[in-house]
Amino acid sequence: MNINNKDNNKEGRTPHIPSEYPYVPSDHPHAPSEHPHVPSDHPHVPSNHPHVPSEHSVRLSPPSEGLGEVSSQGLGEVPSHSPFSAVILAAGDFPNHVLPLRILRTAKNLIVCDGALEELLDYEIAPTAVVGDGDSLSEELKQRYAHIYHPISEQEFNDLTKATLFARSHLKMDASTHTRPRFCYLGATGKREDHTLGNISLMLYYYRQLAIDPVMITDYGYFVAASGSMRFASYPGQQVSIFNATCKELSSSGLKWDIYPFSELWQGTLNEALSSEFTVHADGDYLLYRTHKV
Structure with missing residues (x-):
């Protein structure tokens, strides 16, 4: 993991930003109208999955994750804005x-x-x-x-x-846009x-x-809140933990161990992503944690 100490970081010397962060697809309901990093052929989870309503595909990961660029070479640096x-x-x-x-x-x-x-x-x-x-x-x-x-x-x-x-x-931020603002929490x-x-x-x-x-x-990593069936960008070997809040149905694809409707906080910890993305199939709310790329 790329951690610099306080003295090394005071002057903003950040030559490389960890590259595991996913993107905001342009067709996401909360995404900006134009997003420069969205591949046009990003796959969808089949709509006939047992936990996915047949009339639509799984939603993509929340817009709060729009931290960087996705490409075949990995994620790029955090944008200047x-x-x-x-x-x-x-x-x-x-x-x-x-x-x-x-x-x-x-x-x-x-x-x-x-x-x-x-x-x-x-x-x-x-x-x-x-x-x-x-x-x-x-x-x-x-x-x-x-x-x-x-x-x-x-x-x-x-x-x-x-x-x-x-x-x-x-x-x-409560104005007429009807979009959720994206908040980032640091030092928490x-x-x-x-x-x-x-x-x-x-x-x-x-x-x-x-x-x-x-x-x-x-x-060490980052938490996001999510609801319902969603697809999350990842990388092979990324450590993933899921904390169930209100789900009565909870399963996954693309994780080393399939998940279930956890009743205890510890039960969803210490999982692992197998590839560049995974999907959580859910009927309620949950917290998801992923580690930074080493």
């Missing part, structure tokens, strides 16, 4: 992997939980907004960033959700384990309740 409506930086372990660091530098809307601001400034990256209850901010930083600091004192939601709700309401794992587990589980909440397509990227 961010494919996300918003990037939210939490106050967990600051990312070291070149991919999340590149995303931080190219984000057009970078919303920072207040506890992450000081470390972000070490990289000389300017946030769009700082959100939180202010307990983690020094008075000096509160004054210096008063023009973009948005204190939210209520305690019903954690800072990650406060930042998400702020982005949804203040960046005018590490440190306290209860915070990590809570932040990961919030991906499904944002997907179902806030109509967001979220992707959480760590130094």
Whole structure:
């Protein structure tokens, strides 16, 4: 795995971005009208699969995965512009992997939980907004960033959700486009384990309740929330874990071990992709995790 330490990454030296990230097909209902990396002959899963309604084929993977280019030579680099409506930086372990660091530098809307601001400034990256209850901010930083600091004192939601709700309401993403905004979450794992587990589980909440397509990227892999039967880009040997939320029917093709309607979180972990894509056949919601390419 290509991880650079903090000192090596401060200047944005990212010569190669890991190449396993899938694309957004142009016919996906949430995809941009033009996408430069979509092959015209991408196959569809047969519509007669037992878990796929006969009137349509399996949907392609969520648009939150539009991180790079797919080609016969593998995926290219993360584009110079961010494919996300918003990037939210939490106050967990600051990312070291070149991919999340590149995303931080190219984000057009970078919303920072207040506890992450000081470390972000070490990289000389300017946030769009700082959100939180202010307990983690020094008075000096509160004054210096008063023009973009948005204190939210209520305690019903954690800072990650406060930042998400702020982005949804203040960046005018609920408008008339009727498309799901794509949010990327960084720095949301590490440190306290209860915070990590809570932040990961919030991906499904944002997907179902806030109509967001979220992707959480760590130094080791990435989570996406999904619903129903979907096809996911991959690579041979990629480690895959699936966490069932509401599925009563759950199976797969293209994975080393077929999946089933898991009743425990651990049951869907430590699977493996066999080729450049795999399919999950489902009738409900689930979280899917894939590792970065080594």
